[in-house]
Each structure stands twice: as C-alpha cells, then as structure tokens.
Amino acid sequence: MLKSRLHEIIEPYQGGPRATRISLLTDIFILICIVISCALIPLGHYYPEYETFFWRSEIVFTVIFIIEYLLRWYAAEKRWRYPFTFYALIDLAAILPAILMLTADFLMLRTLRGVRLLRLLRLLRLIRLLKFFRYGFLIYRSFVSARIWISYVTEQYRLTDLKKLFIISMLIWIAGANALWFTEAVILEQKGPYGNYWRSYWHILIVLVSGIEDKEPQSLPGRILVTGLLIAGICIVGMITAEIVSVLVHRINRSGRVAIKPSRTKLERHIVIIGHSRQLHNIIVQLMAVLKDRHYILLVHRQADETRTGGSGIYKKVMALPGNILDPAILDQADLDKALRVILLSSGRVSDRPVDRDNYTLMKTLAAYCRNRSIPIVAEIRDLKSQKYTQALEEVEFMAAFDFGVRLISQAVLNPGVTQIFYELMTLTGDSNEFYTLPVPDELIGMTFKQAQLFFFDQDKLELTLIGIDRSTERQPNTVFFINPAGMKNGLSQPDLILQKRDNLVVIAYIRPSFAKPKKEDLWQGRIL
Numbered sequence: 001m002l003k004s005r006l007h008e009i010i011e012p013y014q015g016g017p018r019a020t021r022i023s024l025l026t027d028i029f030i031l032i033c034i035v036i037s038c039a040l041i042p043l044g045h046y047y048p049e050y051e052t053f054f055w056r057s058e059i060v061f062t063v064i065f066i067i068e069y070l071l072r073w074y075a076a077e078k079r080w081r082y083p084f085t086f087y088a089l090i091d092l093a094a095i096l097p098a099i100l101m102l103t104a105d106f107l108m109l110r111t112l113r114g115v116r117l118l119r120l121l122r123l124l125r126l127i128r129l130l131k132f133f134r135y136g137f138l139i140y141r142s143f144v145s146a147r148i149w150i151s152y153v154t155e156q157y158r159l160t161d162l163k164k165l166f167i168i169s170m171l172i173w174i175a176g177a178n179a180l181w182f183t184e185a186v187i188l189e190q191k192g193p194y195g196n197y198w199r200s201y202w203h204i205l206i207v208l209v210s211g212i213e214d215k216e217p218q219s220l221p222g223r224i225l226v227t228g229l230l231i232a233g234i235c236i237v238g239m240i241t242a243e244i245v246s247v248l249v250h251r252i253n254r255s256g257r258v259a260i261k262p263s264r265t266k267l268e269r270h271i272v273i274i275g276h277s278r279q280l281h282n283i284i285v286q287l288m289a290v291l292k293d294r295h296y297i298l299l300v301h302r303q304a305d306e307t308r309t310g311g312s313g314i315y316k317k318v319m320a321l322p323g324n325i326l327d328p329a330i331l332d333q334a335d336l337d338k339a340l341r342v343i344l345l346s347s348g349r350v351s352d353r354p355v356d357r358d359n360y361t362l363m364k365t366l367a368a369y370c371r372n373r374s375i376p377i378v379a380e381i382r383d384l385k386s387q388k389y390t391q392a393l394e395e396v397e398f399m400a401a402f403d404f405g406v407r408l409i410s411q412a413v414l415n416p417g418v419t420q421i422f423y424e425l426m427t428l429t430g431d432s433n434e435f436y437t438l439p440v441p442d443e444l445i446g447m448t449f450k451q452a453q454l455f456f457f458d459q460d461k462l463e464l465t466l467i468g469i470d471r472s473t474e475r476q477p478n479t480v481f482f483i484n485p486a487g488m489k490n491g492l493s494q495p496d497l498i499l500q501k502r503d504n505l506v507v508i509a510y511i512r513p514s515f516a517k518p519k520k521e522d523l524w525q526g527r528i529l
Contacts (some may be wrong), residue, residue: 037061049076065095144268153260176229177204188219208233258307261319268338270296275345288314338369344379354382437504
C-alpha cells in the first residue's frame with residue numbers, strides 16, 4: 001500500500017488516478033532545491049567567507065536528493081530496471097559529485113577542483129520541468145478554484161468599495177500634503193510644520209486618520225485647507241467603518257447558513273443542484289465524499305439562502321442562489337454553460353400531487369437542457385406515469401425513487417438482508433468500493449465475459465470485480481448494460497457477449513484501476529470528476 005501510494009505521488013496519472021496537490025508540491029520542492037543548490041556554486045566563489053554555510057547547505061540538499069532517489073527506487077514498478085532508466089541516471093549524476101566531495105580524503109580527490117563544478121550536472125534534473133505538462137489539469141483546476149475564491153471574497157467583504165475608498169484616501173493625502181507644503185513653504189514662505197516637504201505627508205496622514213489637527217498651519221489659507229482635510233478624513237473613516245460594520249452584520253446574520261453566491265462571481269466546473277428535498281444534505285455529503293473540495297456545488301431554489309449547514313465543514317464549497325430557475329436571470333447566474341453536472345430534485349409543496357411536481361421538474365429540466373445540451377443531467381421524478389413524457393429527452397437521465405424502492409423491497413423479500421448490500425454499494429465515501437465504467441483493455445478484445453473475469457482473477461495487483469458490460473451507443477451513453485451475462489449458451493459463445501473495442505467494463509473497485517488511466521480529455525471535459 002505504501003509503495004503504490006508513493007508511486008502515485010511521484011508519478012501522477014501513471015501509477016494511479018489520485019494525482020493530488022501533494023504530487024505537484026513535491027515536484028516544486030525538489031525543483032526549488034535543485035535551483036538553490038546550483039546557485040550555491042557561484043555564491044561560494046564570490047563570497048568565500050560563507051564557505052562553511054554553503055557547504056553545510058550542500059550537504060542538506062545532497063541528503064534530500066539521496067532520499068528522493070531511494071524513494072523513487074523503492075516505488076518503482078521494476079526496481080531492478082529503475083537505476084538504468086533515463087531520469088534515474090540523471091538523478092544519480094546529480095548526487096554523485098557531492099558524494100565524491102564528501103569522501104575526497106578517502107578517494108584522494110581533494111586536488112580535483114573540477115569535482116565541485118560537476119555539481120552543475122544536477123541542472124539536467126530541470127528536464128523534469130517537461131513533466132509539468134501532466135499537471136495541466138490540476139493546475140487549471142487550482143487556478144479556477146483560486147479565481148472563484150478571490151472573486152467571492154472580494155464581493156463578500158466589499159473589497160472593491162474598500163479599494164475605491166483607499167484610492168480616494170491616497171489621492172487626498174498626496175494632494176493635501178503637496179497643497180499645504182506649496183501654500184506654506186513656497187507661496188507664503190512660512191517655516192511651520194508644513195514647511196518641510198516630507199514631514200507634511202506625516203502631518204496630513206495624522207489629520208486624515210485620526211481627525212485631529214496634529215500641527216497648526218501658520219497661514220490662513222493653510223488653516224482653511226487643513227479644516228477641509230479634517231472633514232474629508234472624518235467622512236472617509238466613517239465610510240470605512242460603515243463598510244466593515246455592514247460586512248460583520250451580514251456575516252452574523254448568515255451564520256449557520258450556506259453562503260450566498262455573489263452576483264459577480266462566475267463559477268466554473270461546478271455542480272448545480274436545482275430544487276430542494278429532505279435528502280439534500282445527504283446528497284451533498286455523498287458528493288463531497290468523492291469530490292473532496294475539488295469542485296463547487298451551487299444550490300438553486302427559492303429558499304436556497306436559508307439552507308442550514310449545521311456547522312459542518314462540507315459546506316465550505318457550497319453556494320446558494322435563491323430564485324426560480326425558470327427565470328432567465330437566475331439561469332445566467334447559475335453559470336450552466338461552464339457547469340459539469342446538473343441535478344434536479346423533485347421539489348414543491350407537500351400538498352402538490354406527484355404528477356404536478358413532475359410537471360414542474362420537467363419544465364426546470366427543459367430550461368437547464370436548452371441552456372446547455374452537452375451537460376449530463378439527472379432529474380428526479382415522483383410518478384412513474386411521467387416517464388412517458390421524458391422519452392423525448394434522451395440525453396437526460398430521469399430517476400424515479402419510488403420505482404427503485406419497489407424493486408428493492410421485492411429483492412429484500414426474496415433475499416433478506418440484500419438492502420444492506422445495496423446500501424453499501426450505493427454509498428459514496430472516501431474509503432469504500434464504488435462502481436466504475438472503464439474502457440476494455442486491448443488484450444481483452446475478442447474475449448467472452450467469462451474469460452475476462454478469469455483474466456482479472458489472475459491479476460493480483462488489480463483489486464476489482466468485473467460484473468457487467470456497458471454496450472451503449474455514443475448518442476445514448478449509459479443506457480445498455482449486461483450485468484453478469486452468461487458467456488455460453490448450448491455450448492457456444494454468444495456473439496453479442498464477445499468484448500468489443502467500443503464496450504466498457506462495469507467493475508466494482510476500491511479505487512479506479514490503474515490499467516484505466518484517466519485521459520486528459522475526460523478530465524478536461526469533466527467526464528471523470
């Protein structure tokens with residue numbers, strides 16, 4: 001487990017799907033160490049008095065590089081082959097000169113001053129910068145999150161208004177200091193506190209910030225000007241205080257509730273949940289267990305701003321947009337054009353009939369679908385009779401919770417306790433098995449389903465269970481499944497159960513299997529969250 005986790009950190013998107021910020025920070029740290037250690041060579045030449053410090057720093061960096069080399073060797077899939085790989089040879093060339101210098105007395109190499117310059121070979125390790133292309137999606141996602149956070153904080157704390165007040169204060173400060181100095185020292189040739197140009201800035205700053213006349217001008221025009229600055233300072237301080245108090249009052253009133261999405265904040269790569277139900281909290285918990293704060297969630301319904309967080313930290317990337325999704329203005333603010341998923345919950349008054357709720361859900365589904373037809377949409381309906389009206393929207397996945405409940409009850413009657421199995425499989429957490437649909441590996445094309453199962457049974461490193469085949473078309477994805485199909489019939493293989501290149505495997509696994517590496521296109525398009 002430790003070896004696989006180290007490999008995923010050191011070689012993200014190659015040894016596993018969990019390329020995280022730790023991978024990026026690790027590479028950045030090593031690159032910084034490389035640059036600093038190389039910079040010590042010319043610094044040691046120009047500043048020989050610090051040679052002891054530079055040498056001790058070199059020892060520290062060498063130890064870091066040796067530890068990194070050993071960890072990469074330990075985490076390599078084929079350890080016997082790793083020392084002869086391209087990057088391993090570069091890493092070894094980077095640490096050997098320093099090791100030779102440490103053992104100079106033993107090897108009698110003290111006279112070879114060129115050994116010091118050999119440390120510049122570690123600059124070759126900067127070739128690893130090319131590997132930063134593998135972080136393209138991670139960097140982009142971090143950039144989007146940072147931009148959304150900055151935009152949200154700017155509007156939430158009214159930083160734009162505070163910035164305008166700050167600029168106005170700076171202009172008044174500079175203009176006032178120059179005007180008083182020009183009036184006192186140049187025109188009237190007075191030698192008071194404003195006769196010195198730079199000291200006048202300090203005196204005006206005291207006037208603006210505290211509202212107290214620190215030093216009295218000698219001339220009448222100067223006194224009039226200072227009086228005006230005193231009034232301006234009182235107004236500016238009052239306005240700043242009002243802005244801060246307004247922000248504090250707003251935060252107190254919103255305590256324990258989901259943050260409201262500011263109108264100027266543009267979301268991107270987020271999940272939109274339209275409507276409200278009693279299970280909303282559980283849905284958010286399930287989603288955050290998988291998303292792990294990588295995406296924002298936007299709640300859209302009339303009372304979205306009244307959603308309670310219960311003090312849970314899972315709501316730190318959840319925003320509320322109160323309003324009716326059928327309103328074009330609300331559709332614009334929901335940023336559906338840049339969203340990754342849309343969930344429509346069957347909400348309405350308790351007295352509403354299921355068919356009335358479904359009609360309202362269908363209208364909301366049409367509004368979201370017409371705004372962005374490429375986005376995956378999941379909609380909840382109450383009445384099974386409403387399914388006949390959903391056939392026109394083939395791209396939308398409609399789900400009838402009541403229908404699932406009836407089928408599950410029937411299963412429980414036949415097999416008592418089966419509900420717990422379904423509960424475990426359908427629960428999304430960070431430490432449970434999940435369903436995955438994966439492309440068929442090339443070596444399995446042409447095999448039967450049974451042969452594919454036996455193939456995975458023989459692979460000890462692949463901890464997964466093959467349960468079915470997804471043979472959906474591109475026009476209607478995730479619609480045609482064969483769960484545990486019989487591979488043989490009357491002693492003959494069924495042609496339609498032979499694995500084809502366009503098929504997907506349905507598996508149960510703890511994490512996404514390593515043979516199905518996430519494609520960059522799938523990550524950028526949001527097919528894999």
